[in-house]
Amino acid sequence: MATNLQLRSLIKKSGELELSLVDTPLPALGADEVLISMEASPLNPSDLGLLFGTADMRTAKASKDSAGRPVVTAQVPEGAAMRAMASRLDQSMPVGNEGAGVVIEAGSSPAAQALLGKKVAAIGGAMYSQLRAVPMAQCLVLPADASTTEGASCFVNPLTALGMVETMRREGHTALVHTAAASNLGQMLNRICMKDGVALVNIVRKPEQVALLKGMGAQYVCDSSAPTFLQDLTDALAATGATIAFDATGGGPLAGQILGCMEAALNRNAKEYSRYGSTTHKQVYLYGGLDTRPTEFNRNFGMAWGMGGWLLFPFLQKAGAATVQALKDRVAAELKTTFASHYSKEISLAEALDLDVIAVYNQRATGTKFLLNPSK
Amino acid sequence: MATNLQLRSLIKKSGELELSLVDTPLPALGADEVLISMEASPLNPSDLGLLFGTADMRTAKASKDSAGRPVVTAQVPEGAAMRAMASRLDQSMPVGNEGAGVVIEAGSSPAAQALLGKKVAAIGGAMYSQLRAVPMAQCLVLPADASTTEGASCFVNPLTALGMVETMRREGHTALVHTAAASNLGQMLNRICMKDGVALVNIVRKPEQVALLKGMGAQYVCDSSAPTFLQDLTDALAATGATIAFDATGGGPLAGQILGCMEAALNRNAKEYSRYGSTTHKQVYLYGGLDTRPTEFNRNFGMAWGMGGWLLFPFLQKAGAATVQALKDRVAAELKTTFASHYSKEISLAEALDLDVIAVYNQRATGTKFLLNPSK
Numbered sequence: 196m197a198t199n200l201q202l203r204s205l206i207k208k209s210g211e212l213e214l215s216l217v218d219t220p221l222p223a224l225g226a227d228e229v230l231i232s233m234e235a236s237p238l239n240p241s242d243l244g245l246l247f248g249t250a251d252m253r254t255a256k257a258s259k260d261s262a263g264r265p266v267v268t269a270q271v272p273e274g275a276a277m278r279a280m281a282s283r284l285d286q287s288m289p290v291g292n293e294g295a296g297v298v299i300e301a302g303s304s305p306a307a308q309a310l311l312g313k314k315v316a317a318i319g320g321a322m323y324s325q326l327r328a329v330p331m332a333q334c335l336v337l338p339a340d341a342s343t344t345e346g347a348s349c350f351v352n353p354l355t356a357l358g359m360v361e362t363m364r365r366e367g368h369t370a371l372v373h374t375a376a377a378s379n380l381g382q383m384l385n386r387i388c389m390k391d392g393v394a395l396v397n398i399v400r401k402p403e404q405v406a407l408l409k410g411m412g413a414q415y416v417c418d419s420s421a422p423t424f425l426q427d428l429t430d431a432l433a434a435t436g437a438t439i440a441f442d443a444t445g446g447g448p449l450a451g452q453i454l455g456c457m458e459a460a461l462n463r464n465a466k467e468y469s470r471y472g473s474t475t476h477k478q479v480y481l482y483g484g485l486d487t488r489p490t491e492f493n494r495n496f497g498m499a500w501g502m503g504g505w506l507l508f509p510f511l512q513k514a515g516a517a518t519v520q521a522l523k524d525r526v527a528a529e530l531k532t533t534f535a536s537h538y539s540k541e542i543s544l545a546e547a548l549d550l551d552v553i554a555v556y557n558q559r560a561t562g563t564k565f566l567l568n569p570s571k
Numbered sequence: 572m573a574t575n576l577q578l579r580s581l582i583k584k585s586g587e588l589e590l591s592l593v594d595t596p597l598p599a600l601g602a603d604e605v606l607i608s609m610e611a612s613p614l615n616p617s618d619l620g621l622l623f624g625t626a627d628m629r630t631a632k633a634s635k636d637s638a639g640r641p642v643v644t645a646q647v648p649e650g651a652a653m654r655a656m657a658s659r660l661d662q663s664m665p666v667g668n669e670g671a672g673v674v675i676e677a678g679s680s681p682a683a684q685a686l687l688g689k690k691v692a693a694i695g696g697a698m699y700s701q702l703r704a705v706p707m708a709q710c711l712v713l714p715a716d717a718s719t720t721e722g723a724s725c726f727v728n729p730l731t732a733l734g735m736v737e738t739m740r741r742e743g744h745t746a747l748v749h750t751a752a753a754s755n756l757g758q759m760l761n762r763i764c765m766k767d768g769v770a771l772v773n774i775v776r777k778p779e780q781v782a783l784l785k786g787m788g789a790q791y792v793c794d795s796s797a798p799t800f801l802q803d804l805t806d807a808l809a810a811t812g813a814t815i816a817f818d819a820t821g822g823g824p825l826a827g828q829i830l831g832c833m834e835a836a837l838n839r840n841a842k843e844y845s846r847y848g849s850t851t852h853k854q855v856y857l858y859g860g861l862d863t864r865p866t867e868f869n870r871n872f873g874m875a876w877g878m879g880g881w882l883l884f885p886f887l888q889k890a891g892a893a894t895v896q897a898l899k900d901r902v903a904a905e906l907k908t909t910f911a912s913h914y915s916k917e918i919s920l921a922e923a924l925d926l927d928v929i930a931v932y933n934q935r936a937t938g939t940k941f942l943l944n945p946s947k
Contacts, residue, residue: 244846245846275869275871279871281838282838282841282843282845283846445870446870451865451866462657462658465658467658469658470620470621470659471882474885481870482874484870489827489867489868489869490827490867490868490869490870491865491866491867492865492866493651493865493866494821494822494857494860494866494880495651495655497880498858498880498881498882498885499880499882499885500879500880501877501878501879501880502877502878502879503876503877503878503879504870504873504874504875504876504877505874506847506874506875509850509874509875
């Protein structure tokens with residue numbers, strides 16, 4: 196194994212972000228580990244967060260290292276942006292939450308040996324590497340007829356979407372709201388909800404996204420750019436009874452608007468005045484930060500409400516091993532239908548450090564998700 | 572029983588708030604009910620919320636009804652303020668969460684009869700009345716040496732303060748933060764925490780409030796008007812390990828600042844970079860709305876956080892009858908010490924509708940809490 200190139204993100208104490216490809220030695224495999232030749236790894240918003248940190252990518256510059264490999268540098272603004280990076284300064288960090296590839300070496304255990312030559316999906320970070328060693332427990336064997344491209348996004352989006360529905364049920368709600376709903380994740384959630392008969396209120400930002408989701412069978416799609424948005428949302432909430440939302444935008448007024456419309460929907464049928472508002476608990480989980488403005492809300496939704504962060508891994512820990520295995524089995528069984536992902540482009544490790552390519556995938560816009568193929 | 576004057580708040584569809592004293596008939600007493608001659612009832616912020624609604628009290632005018640009793644009218648601004656009142660329009664609402672007085676009639680049950688002539692505190696609304704009939708279960712018999720003035724605030728503040736400490740314990744935290752901490756409630760919470768050995772971080776708005784609380788033995792008092800506030804708060808949070816807060820202000824940046832400082836305190840001792848921030852859950856409950864601005868925060872506190880409404884009555888329901896009785900017993904036992912309340916003035920029902928008096932008690936400022944004596 197002469198070479199294992201790995202994409203790294205380093206933020207220096209000086210405030211410089213440096214992205215590079217580093218030749219990384221491979222550790223010896225444990226008995227229950229496998230070595231994967233990586234072929235397909237998505238560039239999810241959570242990956243871009245680690246990749247670019249709080250750097251201002253308008254300052255990005257391209258150069259080459261001594262081996263002629265691409266290097267990108269950019270500046271992290273002083274102040275809050277730099278302080279937010281304090282605990283990762285001067286640490287060269289590998290990137291890539293998940294991906295898929297072929298098992299080319301396996302540890303000594305029979306179970307690991309049985310995976311030799313198999314296509315697997317894996318999770319665990321550092322997936323933007325030519326080769327990646329992981330414990331078997333972090334793998335999912337792909338169905339024989341699935342390609343590694345089809346298996347690249349087996350974990351983050353599918354388990355997040357399933358985790359939202361599972362959280363809804365565990366917290367006693369019967370319908371849910373999702374924002375940035377035209378995203379890959381949003382389309383997946385829509386398919387899960389249609390299949391499971393769960394009412395879903397989709398919130399999008401553009402008329403064409405309404406058409407997209409309606410074309411996919413979504414019943415409730417509200418466009419936050421429409422002048423009738425708050426009325427439309429209240430109608431959809433009254434029709435579905437949704438009292439929990441998962442918000443990918445995080446910033447701005449949206450999370451508070453959702454709570455306010457939930458309260459208005461609940462009060463439509465209220466029989467008497469309650470000075471503290473509806474007694475039904477209304478919950479919004481912020482699981483992303485697509486809108487980088489401060490979160491702002493008027494407290495016009497009574498006292499029975501909650502807002503909070505939601506992350507996949509703490510959810511999986513809380514759900515327990517049996518639930519997680521059931522969710523993984525479902526992902527494998529419905530990989531080409533419910534959990535199908537789409538990518539606008541496949542790029543190599545070197546292309547991932549090309550400024551023009553970065554300018555496209557760092558928009559994080561619906562329909563421009565890229566797939567990284569480290570074997571290219 | 573010729574007359575039972577009761578203070579009423581009415582918001583009309585026209586947008587006019589009308590406060591008046593209404594002669595109200597008394598219902599026949601049930602077997603387990605008692606009739607209290609009310610002597611002392613506090614004007615808490617929650618009472619003022621019901622009393623004035625969203626009316627603009629700068630527009631208040633005084634007049635008299637046909638019986639020569641005082642009437643106050645004021646305008647509710649159109650738009651959001653009026654919409655927030657939609658479900659109480661044209662309903663004449665009695666006011667006053669709690670109070671104390673003497674039992675002058677009792678239902679047929681022996682337990683009710685045993686209360687005849689006793690001084691009791693009671694909760695249940697409509698306490699700004701000369702006479703008030705309530706079920707015994709909503710009463711607390713005052714110790715023989717306590718006056719009705721001393722027993723006027725047995726429920727809302729004492730049970731709220733005890734409920735905060737109980738919530739802290741139930742949700743797995745070991746220390747807590749409180750804002751508007753120089754309030755009557757805040758001083759009570761400080762006494763409970765000192766007695767129980769629970770670390771409390773007090774947040775106040777003025778240097779003289781720091782001095783007040785320190786003079787009462789408080790160890791951690793942070794002044795949000797100080798230029799070093801965020802640093803002071805982070806230091807106090809690091810020293811105490813407090814990861815839950817109860818915020819009376821609701822609006823503005825304070826709730827988010829508390830979460831941000833909790834995160835900074837937790838990260839001081841972090842050994843490695845965690846891209847999603849500390850995994851320790853940080854919680855802020857908004858239980859009041861002293862600051863009427865929108866709530867606004869930057870999400871600089873990782874993903875393990877929650878914000879939400881907190882109200883006494885849902886807490887008591889969740890806590891269960893045995894816990895509630897234990898809390899009530901503690902209030903009675905420590906009525907003159909831990910749970911002592913102070914009032915700057917005692918007023919009559921008629922004075923409660925005097926514009927000059929309203930102008931003072933509606934400031935809701937620390938140290939200007941009024942006591943209403945309907946028998947005056």
